[in-house]
Amino acid sequence: MLPRPAEIIIPSPENLVIKTAGYAAASGTTPLAPFSFDRRDPGAYDVQIEILFCGVCHSDLHTARAEWGGTMFPIVPGHEIVGRVVRVGDHVGTFREGDLVGVGCMVDSCQSCSACAEGEEQYCEKGMVGTYNGIEKETGSPTRGGYSERIVVNEKFVLRIPDGMDPAGAAPLLCAGITTYSPLRHWKVGPGQKVGVVGLGGLGHMGVKLAHAMGAHVVLFTTSPDKRDDALRLGADEVVVSKDEEAMAAHAGTFHFILNTVAAAHNLDAFLTLLRRDGTMTLVGAPAHPHPSPGVFNLIMQRRSLAGSLIGGIAETQEMLDFCAAHGIVSDIEIIPIQQINEAYDRMEKGDVRYRFVIDLASLKREVAAAA
Numbered sequence: 265m266l267p268r269p270a271e272i273i274i275p276s277p278e279n280l281v282i283k284t285a286g287y288a289a290a291s292g293t294t295p296l297a298p299f300s301f302d303r304r305d306p307g308a309y310d311v312q313i314e315i316l317f318c319g320v321c322h323s324d325l326h327t328a329r330a331e332w333g334g335t336m337f338p339i340v341p342g343h344e345i346v347g348r349v350v351r352v353g354d355h356v357g358t359f360r361e362g363d364l365v366g367v368g369c370m371v372d373s374c375q376s377c378s379a380c381a382e383g384e385e386q387y388c389e390k391g392m393v394g395t396y397n398g399i400e401k402e403t404g405s406p407t408r409g410g411y412s413e414r415i416v417v418n419e420k421f422v423l424r425i426p427d428g429m430d431p432a433g434a435a436p437l438l439c440a441g442i443t444t445y446s447p448l449r450h451w452k453v454g455p456g457q458k459v460g461v462v463g464l465g466g467l468g469h470m471g472v473k474l475a476h477a478m479g480a481h482v483v484l485f486t487t488s489p490d491k492r493d494d495a496l497r498l499g500a501d502e503v504v505v506s507k508d509e510e511a512m513a514a515h516a517g518t519f520h521f522i523l524n525t526v527a528a529a530h531n532l533d534a535f536l537t538l539l540r541r542d543g544t545m546t547l548v549g550a551p552a553h554p555h556p557s558p559g560v561f562n563l564i565m566q567r568r569s570l571a572g573s574l575i576g577g578i579a580e581t582q583e584m585l586d587f588c589a590a591h592g593i594v595s596d597i598e599i600i601p602i603q604q605i606n607e608a609y610d611r612m613e614k615g616d617v618r619y620r621f622v623i624d625l626a627s628l629k630r631e632v633a634a635a636a
């Protein structure tokens with residue numbers, strides 16, 4: 265494939281020609297509703313994908329309800345996309361019509377900074393382009409996500425879904441999977457280590473499966489005692505209800521690594537004190553409100569680290585998909601029609617997800633056909 269000269273792309277809004285139906289929120293306080301927009305005609309390096317399934321990430325909810333600020337309305341969320349290639353540009357080398365592919369949280373980056381050169385496009389120094397709520401360089405228009413019929417993406421940001429993997433269960437791997445895989449790899453989680461995962465939601469249940477597959481001793485921390493059996497089934501060796509102070513104290517100073525996926529502000533000290541000397545807790549949960557500041561002495565006394573991590577690069581995402589295929593891992597999902605997305609958001613807000621909602625886009629096709 266020829267390198268793409270990103271700097272000479274001139275936005276051409278007149279290129280927006282592919283009518284596409286989706287679901288969008290018009291404001292932070294309105295429910296998602298049918299919305300129609302245009303995708304760009306695929307360029308020489310682009311792949312056009314008919315979307316089959318799209319996972320529902322808590323980041324979709326944070327963005328649609330404007331909890332983080334900066335949402336460009338109307339917003340079409342969705343960045344856990346699996347679909348079928350239906351068209352490719354002249355210079356596309358990796359994919360062809362009929363391939364089962366995925367798109368995660370990014371659809372573009374500068375391709376020339378040191379982060380991009382090292383395969384860490386999510387940390388692009390010029391800013392990666394999000395799959396939704398970003399600005400598409402080719403057209404100058406807002407990017408729109410996977411709660412829609414189709415998407416057009418530069419092939420560099422398209423992933424191959426391994427043969428035999430269930431397409432619906434694969435969808436959440438494109439965000440929840442890579443967001444947990446990347447820090448587990450970066451902090452070198454493996455056999456002989458005691459690893460904590462905080463929160464059993466979309467990210468947390470993937471964290472448990474992946475850390476278990478990497479050979480660690482996995483302890484799941486939850487606020488929901490009724491998730492205990494599921495956590496053990498998913499690969500946890502132990503389950504601790506984090507409100508139980510005595511059970512928490514029994515693990516003080518013993519963890520090599522803790523992956524914190526909680527979507528709400530909470531007391532970080534309760535988990536920092538569980539780290540052993542030189543242990544690290546990495547935050548991937550991105551609550552709308554700040555956590556109370558942790559006590560500095562909890563960090564300095566045992567040289568502990570508190571860190572953060574953002575999704576993962578494209579090459580690492582492919583590595584994660586191949587790792588999941590090799591270990592028989594997909595997400596545990598509840599499939600919903602797109603017409604139930606607002607109820608799904610309400611349930612996700614309450615922690616009532618086992619363990620990822622995935623939209624079947626056939627429901628949108630039926631809605632479009634009925635309206636025609």
Ligand code: NAP
Pocket residue numbers: 320321322323324326439440443462463464465466467468485486487488491525526527528529530547548549550551573574575612613615617619
């Ligand atoms: P989710 O499915 O809603 O899971 C979050 C889990 O956190 C819940 O299931 C619950 O687990 C726990 N939780 C929720 N509220 C809580 C509270 N008030 N106190 C304690 N625990 C609570 O969400 P998700 O899709 O996994 O996303 C989790 C967070 O990661 C979100 O903030 C999301 O925006 C963020 N995220 C970050 C990245 C990144 O690149 N860093 C990528 C994707 C998502 P229990 O019932 O087990 O306690």
Ligand code: ZN
Pocket residue numbers: 321322323324343369439440
């Ligand atoms: Zn996400």
Ligand code: ZN
Pocket residue numbers: 373374375376377378379380381385387388389390391
């Ligand atoms: Zn870059």
